Amino acid sequence: MKPFAPRLFLGTALVATALTLTACEQNLGKGQPLNVVGGYIQMAATPDRPAVGYFTVQGGPRDVQLMAVTSDLAQRVEMHESVKENGVVTMKPLVSADVPAKGKLQFKQGGKHLMIWNINGAAVRAGKLPMQFVFTNNNNERILFDLPIKPAPGGEAAATGETAMDHSKMDHGAMDAEKAPADAAKK
Numbered sequence: 001m002k003p004f005a006p007r008l009f010l011g012t013a014l015v016a017t018a019l020t021l022t023a024c025e026q027n028l029g030k031g032q033p034l035n036v037v038g039g040y041i042q043m044a045a046t047p048d049r050p051a052v053g054y055f056t057v058q059g060g061p062r063d064v065q066l067m068a069v070t071s072d073l074a075q076r077v078e079m080h081e082s083v084k085e086n087g088v089v090t091m092k093p094l095v096s097a098d099v100p101a102k103g104k105l106q107f108k109q110g111g112k113h114l115m116i117w118n119i120n121g122a123a124v125r126a127g128k129l130p131m132q133f134v135f136t137n138n139n140n141e142r143i144l145f146d147l148p149i150k151p152a153p154g155g156e157a158a159a160t161g162e163t164a165m166d167h168s169k170m171d172h173g174a175m176d177a178e179k180a181p182a183d184a185a186k187k
């Protein structure tokens with residue numbers, strides 16, 4: 001029987017810890033929890049271009065950071081920020097984005113945005129892409145949220161929207177650079 005004693009003790013300690021955390025969370029939990037509260041994906045005018053994603057995160061009781069957004073049904077998802085320098089808009093990859101306590105983080109047109117490559121056709125037909133939002137709190141809390149997918153804009157919208165300013169000019173340069181040597185080697 002002796003071997004069980006330490007285990008029982010450990011078990012009791014874990015339960016006590018869990019209760020303490022729960023009480024603590026409840027105190028902090030008055031007000032809104034951290035959550036993803038809306039957004040959408042805009043398909044690009046041509047399939048070889050990345051789609052653009054926008055969304056809003058509602059801050060919880062603590063400051064946290066959004067570390068990544070991922071999807072099993074897209075080849076690649078990156079967080080970017082549009083920055084105007086000397087009148088020229090360029091985009092930079094974002095490593096993380098702050099979500100202030102009780103505040104808001106917005107990925108929106110002309111600012112922070114997601115670039116999403118090769119969304120699975122079934123997801124496009126279903127009109128939504130299941131995504132995971134990964135945060136720094138609670139050992140990397142993951143919030144699941146389906147972003148609705150809007151078809152590519154037509155006409156004027158295509159010429160003025162973010163998708164148009166995209167990425168042909170913009171240098172997702174790293175990516176093009178990676179491709180270039182391979183293409184050169186074929187010749």
Ligand SMILES: [Cu+2]
Pocket residue numbers: 080081091113114115167
């Ligand atoms: Cu971008």
